[in-house]
Amino acid sequence: MIDTLKTWHRLMQDRDVNGLDDLLADNAVFHSPVVHTPQEGKAITKQYLAAAFHVLGNDQFEYLREIKDGNNAVLEFHTELDGIVINGIDMIQWDEEGRISDFKVMVRPLKAVNKLHEKMAAMLEARKSGS
Template identity: 65%
Template sequence: MNGINISRRLSASFTLVLKTMLETNYTTPFCRLSLQKKQPPDSPHYTSSTFWRKFMSSDPIATWHRLVKERNTQGLDALLAEDAVFYSPVVNTPQVGKSITKQYLSAALHVFANESFHYVRELTGDRDAILEFKLELDGIAINGVDMIKWNEEGKITEFKVMLRPLKAVNLIHQKMAAMLQPGA
C-alpha cells in the first residue's frame, strides 16, 4: 500500500467519523457551535449549544481567577453551591456548606493576598480543575494546589487545598486561625 492510498483511507475514515459526530451529540462544544446552524429556542437541537454557551460564559475557574485577582470575597456567594465542601490543609474534617466554605475561602483570600501570589499551572477537566500556586509569606516560600470541582450550573461544589512545606502549613494554620476567630 503506498502513501496516497493510506492518505485516501484516512481521509475517508475521518470524513465518516466527522459525519457521524455531526449527526449525533458526540461533538466537542467547539465543533458543535461552529458547524451547527443557529436553531430557534424551541428546537430540540438548541439544548446542546445553549448548554455550551452557558458553560463557557459561566466558567467557574475564570470567575475564581477574577475573584483572586480582585480579592473580591463578595463574589463567592454567586460562585459557591449551597452544598459546597471545603477541605483545609490543616483541619481534619471537611467543612460542609456554602457559608463555612465562604468563610474559609474569604480568610484564604486575605491571608494569601500579597503581590507574590500567582498560579503557575492549571489542569482543567469538564467539571474539575487543579491550580498550582506559589507565594512568599513571612519569608517562607509556599507551594500549593487548589483542587476544585463544580456542578453543571458552574457552581463550586468542592474546594480542596494542599500546601508544602511543613513550615508553610504551620504558618497558614496560624494565620487562618486568626482570621477565622469570632470578631476577626
C-alpha cells in the same frame, strides 16, 4: 452558566469575597490543609475562602499552572508569608451550573503548613469577632 475558572481567577485577584456568593454551590464542601474534617456548606466554605483571599492573596501570590478535566481543575500556586515560601494546589470541582461544589487546598512544605495554620486561624478568629 458560570465560567467557573475565569470567575475564580477574577475573585481571587480582586479579593472579592462577596462574589463568592454567586460562585459557591449551597452544598459546597471545603477541605483545609490543616483541619481534619471537611467543612460542609456554603457559609463555612465562604469563610475559609475569604480568609484565604486575605492571607494568601498577597503581592507574591500567583498561579503557576492549571490542569482542567471536565468539571474539575487543579491550580498550582506559589506565594510567600513572613519569608516562608508556600507551594500549593487548589483542587476545584463544580456542578453543571458552574458553581463550586468542592474545594480542596494542599500545601507544602511543613513550615508553610504551620505558617498558614497560624495566619488562617488568626484571620478566621478576627472575622468571627467582627474585627
